[in-house]
Amino acid sequence: MAVCIAVIAKENYPLYIRSTPTENELKFHYMVHTSLDVVDEKISAMGKALVDQRELYLGLLYPTEDYKVYGYVTNSKVKFVMVVDSSNTALRDNEIRSMFRKLHNSYTDVMCNPFYNPGDRIQSRAFDNMVMSMMIQVC
Numbered sequence: 454m455a456v457c458i459a460v461i462a463k464e465n466y467p468l469y470i471r472s473t474p475t476e477n478e479l480k481f482h483y484m485v486h487t488s489l490d491v492v493d494e495k496i497s498a499m500g501k502a503l504v505d506q507r508e509l510y511l512g513l514l515y516p517t518e519d520y521k522v523y524g525y526v527t528n529s530k531v532k533f534v535m536v537v538d539s540s541n542t543a544l545r546d547n548e549i550r551s552m553f554r555k556l557h558n559s560y561t562d563v564m565c566n567p568f569y570n571p572g573d574r575i576q577s578r579a580f581d582n583m584v585m586s587m588m589i590q591v592c
Contacts, residue, residue, distance in 0.1 A: 454541050
């Protein structure tokens with residue numbers, strides 16, 4: 454079960470963060486921000502190794518006792534971070550990858566909106582509904 458989904462700008466400030474158990478919201482915000490160091494390390498390692506730039510999925514960033522944190526980065530260096538409940542063992546890597554693709558497509562729709570100012574927080578109802586449906590769907 455995905456418990457937190459975040460979209461982080463290139464400059465490492467949040468454009469969007471949504472978590473389902475609101476009583477642990479601060480804990481999830483902390484997990485998302487601490488995972489940005491791992492994302493930056495993986496991005497710099499990819500640049501040095503000249504790995505295929507089309508591979509945007511970063512995989513498992515780090516596991517904790519109760520959660521697993523996954524990462525994805527766009528070509529414009531916008532980062533997507535997803536925190537998943539570790540008790541859900543049925544969730545496979547390719548399912549996480551497809552969830553990130555769906556999130557990326559919805560993010561692209563938000564960016565294509567002529568009334569959206571790049572760098573502002575994402576307040577799109579359609580984007581929020583898609584994220585909430587992903588969280589409920591995975592349950």
